[in-house]
Amino acid sequence: MPKFIDRVDELATLENEYARDCAAFVVLYGRRRVGKTTLINHFCNDKKAIYFLATEENESENRNSFKQLVAESLDNELLANASLDSWAPIFKVIADESKKGRIVLVIDEFQYLGKANKAFSSVMQKIWDEILQKSNVMLILCGSLINMMTSQVLNYDSPLYGRRTAQIKLKQISFSYYHEFDESISAEKQIQQYAVTGGVPKYIELFDSKKDIYKSIEKNVLEPGSFLYAEPEFLLQKEVSEIGSYFSVLKTIAAGNHKLSKIASTLGVSQSNLTSYLKTLIDLDIVEREVPITEENPEKSKMGLYRIKDNFISFWFRFVYPNRNLLESGHLQYALDKIKNNFIDNHVSFVYEDICRDDAWSLLSEGISFNRVGRWWGAKDVEIDILAYDSAGTDIVFGECKYSKNKKGMEILDALRNKATAVPWKKESRREHFVIYSKSGFTDDLLEYAQKQNNIYLRQL
Incomplete structure (x- = not known):
């Protein structure tokens, strides 16, 4: 059961x-x-x-x-x-x-x-x-x-x-409950599995905690005939007509094209023709339109970016769909090697940011007041992984998420503080806080410095 x-x-x-x-x-x-x-x-x-x-x-x-x-x-x-x-x-x-x-x-x-x-x-x-x-x-x-x-x-x-x-x-199960499926799995493996399965219970049950993540991907996703090999087709074929057009949109977004104009130009279609497809994908909880969290009128914002919010769909269109010719022709190992070279940096690290943004709500227990959490980006390619603030107050939290093998030090905090200056929200009166998430922990100098401050929080996740 x-x-x-x-x-x-x-x-x-x-x-x-x-x-x-x-x-x-x-x-x-x-x-x-x-x-x-x-x-x-x-x-x-x-x-x-x-x-x-x-x-x-x-x-x-x-x-x-x-x-x-x-x-x-x-x-x-x-x-x-x-x-x-x-x-x-x-x-x-x-x-x-x-x-x-x-x-x-x-x-x-x-x-x-x-x-x-x-x-x-x-x-x-x-x-x-x-x-x-x-x-x-x-x-x-x-x-x-x-x-x-x-x-x-x-x-x-x-x-x-x-x-x-x-x-x-009914939504997918949050990562905060993921460990309950198997308490023996390390936090790192939980994150890597979640990056593929998302919070879909049936997918999670397929992944063997005793197996290497790539073995699980090979067995459950890459092998033609495996349970998840054609799952996106099953998900979409009864929801939409023109499934090929929706696949083209999802493949384009998965390849790193997030602006409406960029998606349209890559596909060679007009933006007006594209919006109905995107709306349907949003209604199906597969895609989301994201704007900088400080935008007051999200619907009218010109800063909108389209992202695949479903971890499995994102993984599939990034790694499986472009390599189906290899998989169908029996070159599974070659496709798997391509995944191994890109899985962490081009997929898991982004999912890790989502996990950290959800965890950022735990900062409420530190006495910080905020009611909105999200990402922020602005001119000159400044991007901030986590930005939380109180729309009626003055507290604001800036966060950085690092999924890597090395401990993070003072240079990460300095860079985050520098990026925070680009955010115009209540610049003259706000009370700033900084949080850094790191899979591999922190250097001694950053730990020592943070202990002496009352507005710096370090989280190893």
Whole structure:
């Protein structure tokens, strides 16, 4: 059974909905393999629940399967022998049974029902309004195709709009919980594995902690036919049309092109034609548009950069997709050698920065006041890995992240202080703090100096 980790907030939401003294309607959605079913099973473990997994079969096949499942779950022979051409009588049986006690009804991969019958959202709306809303049922509609779940359930023009009592978009598990998958893994190996798997539980379970990171990559990602070799195609093929166009965009970003103008020119398309593809990738939680954290109007900022936020997708488009000809022709070792030469500097080091930015929130316990954390960049190619500040106060934190084999010394702090002068935010009145993250620790002179200061923090991660 998959290990259940984190999901504290999501479980709290589900339990609150279960505790209602009336019907509840929860929408749970998120990308494939992110752990939706594991969360549902954990939640339903001590409850009376009916779990139905919709398929890509036609509507009548799904309806008959649902009818049989409900009949068996509720030991209802009359329903089992009934011949039905509508869904309502099945839900009526569930609603009547709920008079005896709360029932959790889960319809997983709900989007396939809407795919089989374009009007199914209207069917479900009528069932909710006339049957389930008056019952003691907690309905959970779950789906992994984000675009379809959004259009069928969440959008304003969906017949189900406004009916839900809660919604959960399940995200990947944070790195701060990564060690719980295997407590024996060193921090360095955790970071390297996370750089490939991200926080997707199914991917994490594939990586053997006893194996070298490159052996795990070879076995699970590079070998044609391995579990993750064609995973991005599976993720995108049902979400978008023109999958080739989206692959081109992702390959271009993974190659280091982050400005809209640069992506467009590399692909030879106009910026206006590109924006719809980027918006879809953002909606799918694959890409993010990032602006310097101090920007007051992010949507209007001309400093926006597009980055792949999913670690595995980023890794795949950086190292696997460009080398598929090598892999398909049996030259796996050559492709693996290319990865070994670039994996740390061109991939892990950037993921390390993300991990450190998340960890920077721990500085709140040092008495520093801030409510925003991110990256900052400006003119003359000045980039600051971490910038945190209090939008209503004067505290500001500047941070540097170094994933390398050498201990970091005073020169890193001096360089960071110099870069901080380029940030104009409240320059005359701010209270400055500095944090340095280093995988390999710090030199004695920096440690000694930091101990004498009250605004310098050193973190080995």
